[in-house]
Amino acid sequence: xxxxxxxxxxxxxxxxxxxxxxxxxxxxxxxxxxxxxxxxxxxxxxxxxxxxxxxxxxxxxxxxxxxxxxxxxxxxxxxxxxxxxxxxxxxxxxxxxxxxxxxxxxxxxxxxxxxxxxxxxxxxxxxxxxxxxxxxxxxxxxxxxxxxxxxxxxxxxxxxxxxxxxxxxxxxxxxxxxxxxxxxxxxxxxxxxxxxxxxxxxxxxxxxxxxxxxxxxxxxxxxxxxxxxxxxxxxxxxxxxxxxxxxxxx
Numbered sequence: 364x365x366x367x368x369x370x371x372x373x374x375x376x377x378x379x380x381x382x383x384x385x386x387x388x389x390x391x392x393x394x395x396x397x398x399x400x401x402x403x404x405x406x407x408x409x410x411x412x413x414x415x416x417x418x419x420x421x422x423x424x425x426x427x428x429x430x431x432x433x434x435x436x437x438x439x440x441x442x443x444x445x446x447x448x449x450x451x452x453x454x455x456x457x458x459x460x461x462x463x464x465x466x467x468x469x470x471x472x473x474x475x476x477x478x479x480x481x482x483x484x485x486x487x488x489x490x491x492x493x494x495x496x497x498x499x500x501x502x503x504x505x506x507x508x509x510x511x512x513x514x515x516x517x518x519x520x521x522x523x524x525x526x527x528x529x530x531x532x533x534x535x536x537x538x539x540x541x542x543x544x545x546x547x548x549x550x551x552x553x554x555x556x557x558x559x560x561x562x563x564x565x566x567x568x569x570x571x572x573x574x575x576x577x578x579x580x581x582x583x584x585x586x587x588x589x590x591x592x593x594x595x596x597x598x599x600x601x602x603x604x605x606x607x608x609x610x611x612x613x
Contacts, residue, residue, distance in 0.1 A: 368507055375514075376499035379522035380405075380492040383530055383600075387488045390607040396485050400476050404486045407469035408493030408533070415465040416458075416494075423457050450577045459532075459566035463559060466490040466533040470540045477541045481610035484603055487537015491529035499526065524593040528569045531599035536562040538606075569595055 388401050469490030470483060477483060499521050506517035539558020546553035572595065575588030 371514075372500060372503045372507055375518040375522070376503050377496045380496040380499070380526055380530075383526065384489060384492050387492075387530065387534075387604060387607070388485055390604045391481060391485065391611045392608075393611055394479060394482075396476070396482060400473055401485065401489050404469045404473050404489040405493035405496075407472055408466050408490035409497045410493075412462070412465040412469055412490060412494050413497045415468070416462045419461045419465070420453065420457055423461070424453065427452070447578055450574050454570045454574045455567050459563045459570060462494065462529075463532055463536055463562045463566055466494050466529070467536045467540060467555070467559065469493070470533075470537040474540065474544050477544060479610065480538060480541050480545060481607045483538040483541025484534045484607050484610075485537070487534040487540070488530040488603065490537065491531070491533030492526065494533070495521075495526040495529035498529070520589070520593075524569075524573075524589070524596045526596075527600040528566065528592070528596040531596065531603050532562040532566045532569075534603045535565065565595075565599065 384401065384405060388396060388398075466487070467490070470486045473486055477486070499518070502521060503514060503518050507514040536555065536558050539555040539561075542558075543553040543555045569592050572588045572592035575591075576585030578584075
């Protein structure tokens with residue numbers, strides 16, 4: 364790629380996530396979070412969470428396919444290294460649970476700045492948007508090698524679907540983390556686990572729609588999968604913003 368291509372890739376990957384970040388942060392009218400804290404979580408998600416997820420996911424796949432493991436011998440009707448099984452395994456099972464976990468670290472890193480439950484939504488979304496920005500850099504870089512028509516289609520689709528999904532899913536976990544620490548300060552026991560499972564399940568549902576064309580033979584699978592995944596991501600993002608406004612107004 365030429366220098367201009369690198370610039371275009373970075374702009375297309377990061378600008379949508381930063382616009383959404385401003386939008387989410389400004390959903391709070393009375394008690395907005397300081398930009399220094401919000402951006403620190405965004406960068407945490409972009410760098411630390413992504414690096415950790417790549418390492419953990421790679422290690423998980425390596426262990427599952429190592430000599431003597433159940434996947435090394437095939438699984439049910441799947442053959443060893445079957446691409447369909449690999450798609451399901453990585454996209455629907457491993458990635459959602461690993462990525463939501465590592466994105467949650469960003470919220471934990473700023474937990475001492477959380478004052479209200481809705482702050483968890485904001486910081487969780489920030490971690491998710493940072494993660495999405497880096498992920499989009501990877502996907503957009505690969506797409507631009509196939510031409511600008513493929514690149515713009517990929518960039519626009521991911522800006523509306525995957526980016527919003529990462530923000531919404533990690534916002535749910537962020538809320539759970541905020542709730543745990545706020546309740547703990549009052550001597551009340553709370554736990555983030557149900558929110559983590561909800562975030563990972565949302566992520567897994569989105570991914571299952573996104574990879575539908577690679578799993579099913581139906582020629583319309585890709586079309587319906589993209590529509591379903593995008594609708595899910597957009598609706599959850601609007602729900603999250605609405606919850607922030609409602610909580611902030613109380």
